[in-house]
Amino acid sequence: MSTTFTLDTSTSRANPTPAPMKRLTVPAIQRRKFEGKTEEPLVMLTAYTARMAQILDPHCDMLLVGDSLGQVIYGLPSTLPVTLDMMIAHGAAVVRGSYHSVVVVDMPFGAYEASPQQAFAAASRILAETGAAAVKLEGGQAMAETIAFLSQRGIPVMAHIGLTPQAVNALGGYGARGKSQQEHARIMADARAIADAGAFAAVLEGVMEELANAVTHSIDIPVIGIGASAQCDGQVLVIDDMLGMFDRVPRFVKRYENLAETIECAVKNYAADVRSRDFPTEDQVYRPKK
Numbered sequence: 001m002s003t004t005f006t007l008d009t010s011t012s013r014a015n016p017t018p019a020p021m022k023r024l025t026v027p028a029i030q031r032r033k034f035e036g037k038t039e040e041p042l043v044m045l046t047a048y049t050a051r052m053a054q055i056l057d058p059h060c061d062m063l064l065v066g067d068s069l070g071q072v073i074y075g076l077p078s079t080l081p082v083t084l085d086m087m088i089a090h091g092a093a094v095v096r097g098s099y100h101s102v103v104v105v106d107m108p109f110g111a112y113e114a115s116p117q118q119a120f121a122a123a124s125r126i127l128a129e130t131g132a133a134a135v136k137l138e139g140g141q142a143m144a145e146t147i148a149f150l151s152q153r154g155i156p157v158m159a160h161i162g163l164t165p166q167a168v169n170a171l172g173g174y175g176a177r178g179k180s181q182q183e184h185a186r187i188m189a190d191a192r193a194i195a196d197a198g199a200f201a202a203v204l205e206g207v208m209e210e211l212a213n214a215v216t217h218s219i220d221i222p223v224i225g226i227g228a229s230a231q232c233d234g235q236v237l238v239i240d241d242m243l244g245m246f247d248r249v250p251r252f253v254k255r256y257e258n259l260a261e262t263i264e265c266a267v268k269n270y271a272a273d274v275r276s277r278d279f280p281t282e283d284q285v286y287r288p289k290k
């Protein structure tokens with residue numbers, strides 16, 4: 001409850017120099033779909049820590065504090081055990097480390113599904129205690145009433161449809177969605193429902209490309225794809241996946257680095273230096289000045 005964050009979220013304490021750019025806003029993100037910038041897709045990555053947020057921030061439009069931190073940071077088997085307190089702690093860190101991107105925080109499993117009132121309590125805590133600008137929640141038609149309730153009360157909501165990982169037990173796994181006629185129709189209806197309810201944007205995950213194109217072209221809010229289509233209005237990836245820091249990655253990930261290998265190499269060299277007493281050397285010890 002006593003989490004501290006910069007009141008003026010256009011700047012951040014983690015950044016020592018004055019912010020050269022003002023923080024983007026939710027309406028500015030929403031407008032991107034129809035302001036001739038449709039040719040330039042929105043760039044979103046997950047971030048969980050202040051230092052990583054600092055590095056990603058200048059290159060992104062949005063930073064997502066994803067509940068994927070359950071697997072990525074905490075080694076949990078799914079996103080289901082992630083708590084509101086975990087999301088708030090990491091959300092505050094990411095806001096402190098950024099001054100340009102819109103920060104969106106995932107609502108964790110169990111914190112919002114029961115009622116619009118429950119969702120408002122969780123979402124208002126997230127915005128108040130982290131300084132983030134928006135929350136994200138999983139669900140389509142079933143969450144439309146909740147999305148409307150929050151949106152009408154000043155809480156911008158990003159919806160997440162298609163493959164919704166918090167429903168892994170109902171879906172039976174993380175396979176692509178929208179393969180059957182029935183599921184195709186259901187996901188299209190979910191997209192219309194969340195747009196009508198006032199979501200400012202949507203994440204569309206793990207669906208057949210043709211369905212992703214249809215969704216993108218049929219609703220008037222930005223559709224951010226992950227395992228969806230290059231025609232989406234933006235893309236998001238889990239940062240650890242694209243950096244090669246997470247071991248099992250979905251097929252839709254493009255790996256831009258192999259940081260795990262880089263780190264292992266550094267650690268091997270350190271271990272060898274310690275064991276051979278090549279570390280520390282005179283540069284790394286304190287001696288009286290001559």
Ligand SMILES: Nc1nc(=O)c2c([nH]1)NC[C@@H]1CN(c3ccc(C(=O)N[C@@H](CCC(=O)O)C(=O)O)cc3)CN21
Nearest residue numbers: 068071072079165173174175176238241246250251252
């Ligand atoms: N590191 C990480 N990356 C993610 O993209 C991610 C998370 N964690 N945690 C939350 C959800 C879970 N997501 C996942 C998790 C696994 C697959 C996966 O393994 N997909 C397989 C197909 C599985 C199947 O057909 O059953 C693939 O090869 O793409 C996909 C999305 C997406 N999100």
Ligand SMILES: CC(C)C(=O)C(=O)O
Nearest residue numbers: 046066067068106203
């Ligand atoms: C994969 C993205 C969209 C997400 O919800 C997360 O990182 O939790």
Ligand SMILES: [Mg+2]
Nearest residue numbers: 066067068106
């Ligand atoms: Mg998530």
